[in-house]
């Protein structure tokens with residue numbers, strides 16, 4: 001009994017040694033002493049290469065490659081900017097081709113505007129949207145489209161504001177993805193600007209005479225030609 005115990009005691013360091021070397025060996029097996037991945041037929045940037053005819057290891061992108069974010073085929077349409085004669089960029093002044101402004105296009109713009117912009121800018125574009133009125137505090141209030149500055153702003157600016165945001169206003173590019181929809185909104189913003197800044201001289205002669213006969217009618221008669229569009233205000 002006693003001898004047996006002794007034997008057991010003596011084998012302990014040996015077993016530990018075996019275990020340790022086993023562990024070391026398996027470590028090699030796992031990590032491997034292979035260097036295949038370090039020695040592969042690859043080239044570094046700027047290095048010379050015998051493989052290509054021009055002996056340059058660095059290759060140009062395949063002809064016609066378009067990098068992500070650089071796929072602007074029609075820059076004015078997709079950015080609202082165009083090339084200025086001085087080599088810089090400037091805002092476009094008209095809605096770019098191939099868009100044709102039709103009454104349907106403006107209607108689409110009104111619909112999109114009412115969905116995305118009215119909460120802050122209001123139905124009239126005066127910056128008195130519901131959230132602006134009901135305590136949504138922003139660093140700066142939503143812009144009023146009827147300020148002199150914004151009425152004189154080239155149309156490309158409005159497209160750029162929707163696409164990239166402006167100051168405290170974030171970009172709507174992710175929500176209004178189609179450039180045509182952004183332009184439709186821009187066209188409608190111009191309509192709103194006109195709607196609040198018309199004088200009698202802007203009214204076509206034919207309509208003007210209609211207005212005059214309307215206002216000559218005796219009071220009390222319902223005015224059937226009252227302009228609409230200001231519901232809810």
Ligand code: HEC
Nearest residue numbers: 116117120138140141142143158161162166167168169172
């Ligand atoms: C969540 C609120 C909010 C919504 C929604 C919003 N805006 Fe704005 N907008 C702002 C704020 C705030 C400013 C003022 C930013 C500043 O001056 O820093 C602003 C400013 C503007 C301006 C004026 C930029 C200038 O040059 O002063 C325009 C134009 C504009 N927004 C257009 C739009 C259009 C178009 C939409 C809908 C697609 C829209 N905004 C939706 C909050 C909003």
